[in-house]
Amino acid sequence: MAQLFSRILVPHDASAPATHALKVAADLALRSGGRLIVLRAIAPFLPFPELGSTEGSGWIPPEDIVALELASLERAVAKALPKAAPPAECRVVVGPPYETILDAAQDADSIVMATHGRTGLAHVLIGSVAEKVVRHAQVPVLTIRPAESAKSSRGAWPKAKR
Numbered sequence: 001m002a003q004l005f006s007r008i009l010v011p012h013d014a015s016a017p018a019t020h021a022l023k024v025a026a027d028l029a030l031r032s033g034g035r036l037i038v039l040r041a042i043a044p045f046l047p048f049p050e051l052g053s054t055e056g057s058g059w060i061p062p063e064d065i066v067a068l069e070l071a072s073l074e075r076a077v078a079k080a081l082p083k084a085a086p087p088a089e090c091r092v093v094v095g096p097p098y099e100t101i102l103d104a105a106q107d108a109d110s111i112v113m114a115t116h117g118r119t120g121l122a123h124v125l126i127g128s129v130a131e132k133v134v135r136h137a138q139v140p141v142l143t144i145r146p147a148e149s150a151k152s153s154r155g156a157w158p159k160a161k162r
Contacts, residue, residue, distance in 0.1 A: 004140060005028040005029055005032040005034045005110055006029075006032060006034040006035070006109055007037065007107065007108045007109050007110075008025045008028060008029050008034055008035070008036050008037070008108060008109075008111070009037045009105050009107070009110070009111045009112075009113075009139075010022050010037065010038045010039065010111075010113065011039050011041065011111070011129070011133075012038050012073060012076065012077075013041075013114075014073075015114065015116070016146075017115070017116060017144065017145075018113075018114045019076065020114060020144060021112055021113055021114040021144040022036075022038065022112075023080060024112055024142075024144050025112035026081050026085045026088075029086040030084070030085065033086075035086050035087040035089070036085075036086055036088040036089070037088075037089050037104065037107060037108055038073060038077050038088055038090045038091070039091050039093065039100065039101060039104050040069055040070075040090075040091070040092045040093075041093055041094075041095060041096070041097040041100040041101065042066065042069060042092060042093070043094075043095070043096055043097055044094060044095065044096075066092050066094065069092045073090045073092060074090045077090055097129045098129045098133050098136070101133050102133065102136055102137060105133075105137055105139050108139060109140075110139050110141070110142065111133060111137055111139060111141045111142070112141075112144065113130055113133065113141065113142075113143060113144070114143070114145075114146065115128070115130040115143050115144065115145055115146070116130075130143050
């Protein structure tokens, strides 16, 4: 177990579920003497998609926005984790989220990440970064469901008869 959780990549999108996953990852890293790599991906986007796109086109945030996001991520990590937390390195990368996560996973031996619990049409339209990461990652991925989603699904399965 110590080898599996010695370098944990934690994608963090500034959401409450991501902060919860960060706390779970910190506990795992602390128990195994590991460290965290906390990643925030900033997705480039096309300002006018109706004009069509070419490969590589899109808005890329300027360096000062990346620096602001890094400072914001570092504050969020410091606020979420206790003083006794394992070492955490924060990174901000510009690119499609699931691709940047997979690239960053080359420096990790596992990934701990939140899911947003989208289903139905929202899942179809927005997609699932976590699902893409689980399908394509070369390291184990532990997905953490949102607390409210996990609570509401308890009891959804019929109880086994004894």
